[in-house]
Amino acid sequence: MKVEGKVAMVTGGARGIGKAICAGLLEEGAKGVCIVDNRTAEGQGTASELCAKHGENRAIYVNTDVTADDQFEAAFVKTKDQYGRLDIVINNAAIVDLVNYRRMVDVNLTAVITGTMLALKYMGKCHGFDGGIVVNVSSIGGLAAIANLLFRF
Structure with a gap:
């Protein structure tokens, strides 16, 4: 999928891998990214940093607890309201x-x-939209056991 002109939403986008994903999407020409995270200061800072580098309103932050269904859905609505579309969701x-x-x-x-x-x-x-891409991110811990995480009795 070409990223140019597309709109993305990235959960956990305030820092780390999520922040790098947001930056990469904008560098590849994404129209906008919505940073979905519950770290307000970091999320707002990341959005400001990305807008300063890529242009006004290219990144927005929506404070969201992804375990609260109403908040999570509100982030989807905010993204579509802001950019008029949604093409990429990165969990x-x-x-x-x-x-x-x-x-x-x-x-x-x-x-x-x-x-x-x-x-x-x-x-x-199936809902009348153009379709899109969903990317579900996992660590290697999702594929193999990690010794440090074993419980000791």
Whole structure:
């Protein structure tokens, strides 16, 4: 898929890999990116930094807890309202929290499924849109066991 002129939404886009994805999309000519994250200061800072480099309104930040379905859907609506379209959804948000494992499953698994279903709702040809791409990001931990994460009894 060519990125030029497309609009993307990136969960976990305030820092790290998500921030790099947002920057890369804009460097490849994306019309805009929506940074979806719950880190307000970092998200606003990333949006400002990307706009300073790539142009006004090329990046927006939407404070979102991806485990809250209403907030997550509101990010899709805000992206479409801002840019008039949505072409790429990148489910990148993730946490490691072995103490609160339910929260970790909600962010790392359930929110990815929710994000994919919302992408279908807001981009799907079956809903009258042009279609698009969904990218679900995972670490190597999604493919193989990591010794450091084993519980010791």
